[in-house]
Amino acid sequence: MTTTLRPTAPERRAHDGARSRTYDICVNGRPVGRVLLSTDPGAKGPAGRIDRLEVDPPDRHRGRGTVAALAAEEVLRAWGCRWVEAAVPADARPALGLATALGYTEHARSLAKRLTHPPALPADDSPRPLDATAFPAWLAARQAAHAETWTARGLTPGEAAALSARVHARAFPHGHATPGPVVRVLAHRGTDVGTLWLERRGESGYVVDVHVAPEHRGRGHGRTLMLTAERETLALGLGGLALSVAAGNTPARRLHASLGYRPYAIGLSKPLL
Helix, strand or coil: EEEEEECCCCCCCCCCCCCCEEEHHHHCCCEEHHHHHHHHHHHHCCEEEEEEEEECCHHHCCCHHHHHHHHHHHHHHCCCCCCEEEECCCCCCCHHHHHHHCCCCEEEEEEEEECCCCCCCCCEEEECCCCCCCCHHHHHHHHHHHHHHHHHHCHHHHHHHHHHHHHHHCCCCCCCCCCCCEEEEEEECCCCEEEEEEEEECCCEEEEEEEEEECCCCCCCCHHHHHHHHHHEEEEEEECCEEEECCCCCCHHHHHHHCCCEEEEEEEEECCC
């Protein structure tokens, strides 16, 4: 039997170059599932995504998903992508096993928590809004840190810097006056020790970045910043908070687990050589 991908609609292209297209997974011409592929050059550089890969129940466990994933990678290669990303539900063991067998590795884990009551903060800690004079230095530092993560994932320093600049320009098109993002500075006994960047995404808050200055780490300030994020999320009228934690960041995962956050999706990636 031959498993192939058959387009079900014309390819869509956005003004920024992003592409997407849906396909049927076919066995000898018979549809047995579906695939959605996309790219987002404005946010992810030369990355493609398998946004959805579903095989109908009667045709599962027959290798259809494996062949479909490999065919999807070929499409993304033809689109000029240098790596592919996918998000798999944290409890989907068969899908995680398939991805691992195909060479995908975890690069991040998405966590979430339902919120009910604003937590108390330590008596010596006080968060405040980031003021306009401090905003440019804060933004430059976060932009540089973000670029480092993409350099570690295979981009050249120039590509990573350009990508990070685009991401932050989209997040703060009006600089400090941009409505929406919540940026807070945490002071401990009068000394600034870290920052929080929080956004609203749908009906939940989303922690984009938590940063504790190196000289102040290991003293519980990351926990206080997360508690601040919960308070700010509830103040926005939202009942849940989510975030993504990079693979290998064991201290952060332990912290979030102790605060009641649970994984709901695993972010996977694979270079397209």
